[in-house]
Amino acid sequence: MHGRTNLTAMRLMDACEHLLCEAEALEDLTARRIAIEAHATPSAISYHFGSQEELVAAVAERVYRRLNAERLSLLRKAVDRRAPEPPDLDEVIAALVGPSIRWSLDPTSSYPVLSHFTSMAKTHRERAPHYRRIIDNVQHHRAFVPHLKRIAPWLDDVDIGWRLNCALGIRSQVTRSRSRTEVLTNYSIDLDDPDIVIARMVEVIAPMFRR
Amino acid sequence: MHGRTNLTAMRLMDACEHLLCEAEALEDLTARRIAIEAHATPSAISYHFGSQEELVAAVAERVYRRLNAERLSLLRKAVDRRAPEPPDLDEVIAALVGPSIRWSLDPTSSYPVLSHFTSMAKTHRERAPHYRRIIDNVQHHRAFVPHLKRIAPWLDDVDIGWRLNCALGIRSQVTRSRSRTEVLTNYSIDLDDPDIVIARMVEVIAPMFRR
């Protein structure tokens, strides 16, 4: 009964993820192509997931979980290194934005799934529950708040949340609007080197948390 | 011969702009609907613009021109007010991000056209020339560089461009990922008041340009 623990449901998710990674644009992803790659038929998508949208959402959620696990692992590492003192600000920021940057530059990662997913959410009605559930899930971002508060105790929760949100915006701009970033920086920054990009981002975000 | 100065070409652009503003999602925009609203037929779109994509691009370009004119006018005002001294940093930042913020909050503005356009560019192959022409056009952003350089002479052009790009990322996050911004700030900031939002953004962006 519409189970997604089914074998072909799994194969559909894998095929969808793979196709999204290869796809240059979202329009390259069609139910027929997914079906072929999964050795199934298009109707299997509707049967197991309800719609193609929901399949993509399920795949995106899976990828998000991997990315967030990496983020939180880096955060924990940063905290443990200095405990019981507050963690190093630069390291916390790198934990927040680093995984996204690295994934977006790693051709073997599933990062394209996430960017295609957000653009799909905008193309279709964003309010749909299976979108909101994923987009509004900011647990993994909230985890950064208490530690940033220890670093900048003069900021309240709203200030911290606002700055966190701004940092994520900078991250998105760099990972998703690459050509604009290139032009504005005169092609003088090596945007393929994650360490350089992360250092540049820290350089800009850290001052938000200083007096 | 495929002219876009034609009367029905104009009516198609107006219809497309209007529909994009009303549209909750990009999928609500169809060639047939545009045609009906413009008292024409779908084939008129192909005839005058080549494709629906190119019609949307033409409309977006028109809206961008209006937005950028407003930006540059504010910049000029900021420069003139202090000349020959360097302009006020906060005022320059407000000129950069203010119009986007105000438009995005003004229900009578055509801001939805721009967000729908960028999401369309992501859905289809972004490299297409009629996208790149608009997306990579950063003339109006470059105009900010020399004035920011006078304010922060210790930064070189690349540093300034990078910070400009980051500021635009923050702007996009606030205007386009509203629900995330709401959640992260605990619904404690009145995101409907442009002055409050702009002040919050200045508060975060200005430190990037200070020592």
Next chain:
DNA sequence: GACGGATTTCGAATGCCGTTCGAAACCGGT
């Protein structure tokens, strides 16, 4: 080992979509 109900797969059909194309209509100058 065969049966029978639930689950899964399949393939044809449906109704949208953007676009194409040839014919009709329209236009301004002769």
Next chain:
DNA sequence: ACCGGTTTCGAACGGCATTCGAAATCCGTC
């Protein structure tokens, strides 16, 4: 009134996601 160029139209095309009833498969029970 005619005519060449321009514009409009409507029917058709291929592709899309999805629906649905029929086939097939699976599995606990007899």
